[in-house]
Amino acid sequence: MPNISGNELIKVNVFEKVGLAEGMNVGDLGCGNLGYFSLPAAKIVGKTGMVYAVDILKSVLQSVEHIAKQEGLDNIKTIWSNLEVVGATKVPDESLDLSMLMNMLFQSTDDAKVFLEAYRLTKPNGKLTVIDWKMISAPFGPDPAKRIKKEDAIRFGTDAGFKLIEEFEAGPYHFGLVFVK
Numbered sequence: 001m002p003n004i005s006g007n008e009l010i011k012v013n014v015f016e017k018v019g020l021a022e023g024m025n026v027g028d029l030g031c032g033n034l035g036y037f038s039l040p041a042a043k044i045v046g047k048t049g050m051v052y053a054v055d056i057l058k059s060v061l062q063s064v065e066h067i068a069k070q071e072g073l074d075n076i077k078t079i080w081s082n083l084e085v086v087g088a089t090k091v092p093d094e095s096l097d098l099s100m101l102m103n104m105l106f107q108s109t110d111d112a113k114v115f116l117e118a119y120r121l122t123k124p125n126g127k128l129t130v131i132d133w134k135m136i137s138a139p140f141g142p143d144p145a146k147r148i149k150k151e152d153a154i155r156f157g158t159d160a161g162f163k164l165i166e167e168f169e170a171g172p173y174h175f176g177l178v179f180v181k
Contacts, residue, residue: 015044017168018127018178023048024097027121029083029114030104031055035064035076037102042073052091054079084110086117096121099128103174105153106133106142115160119181128162128179131170138173150175 014037020026024045028038031053038053045051053064053076061078068076081089099118108114118128133147154164154177162179170176 014129014131014170014176015041017166017176018098018129020044020098022046025050025052025095027052027054027089027091027096027099027118029054029089029099029101029118029121030107031060031064031078032103033057033060033063035067037100038064038076039067039071039073041098041100042068042076045075047075049075051076052079052096053077054081054083054089054091056080056082083117084108084113086113086120089117089121091121093120094123094126097123097126099126101128101130101132103132105130105148106146108148111148111152111156112159115156115162119160119162122162122181124181126181127165128157128181130157130177130179131174134173134175136173141173150177153177 026041031038035053038051042051055061058080065078079090099122105111122128130153133141135144135147135149157179162181165180166178168176
């Protein structure tokens with residue numbers, strides 16, 4: 001295994017948990033400006049895979065494009081979209097082996113629609129992984145009143161049509177969920 005930092009190790013463990021492998025198509029839905037999950041995913045899926053970095057902020061997408069270019073990653077495609085509008089994301093239906101909702105639901109005003117959009121994009125037998133903030137006090141992070149309860153995330157996922165297959169600790173301040181379509 002290559003020499004990797006602690007932050008990279010967290011990503012690798014999450015990706016191992018969901019079976020991310022070369023050649024897969026991944027959607028980082030609500031990718032954020034550093035491409036914290038998009039960039040390492042692109043390295044794993046390699047030249048035969050594709051990572052769609054999706055966000056509602058164009059400045060975020062420009063940042064991800066810049067970092068990807070610096071790192072020589074040409075298998076990341078940025079997509080400007082509102083995930084709360086089912087059908088708006090310009091990625092083919094049922095084309096993703098893995099959809100990711102990572103630390104973004106606290107910013108959503110319609111979580112049910114976000115899960116429905118993830119379901120639309122995910123292939124049959126594909127996976128959805130959700131990592132978000134626990135409902136606990138933390139020295140940083142969003143206001144707990146804006147965070148999603150793990151139970152609500154599970155309900156939105158199952159209501160959208162996913163089946164929960166695993167819950168896991170994603171660090172001291174985050175919960176993790178893995179669903180399958």
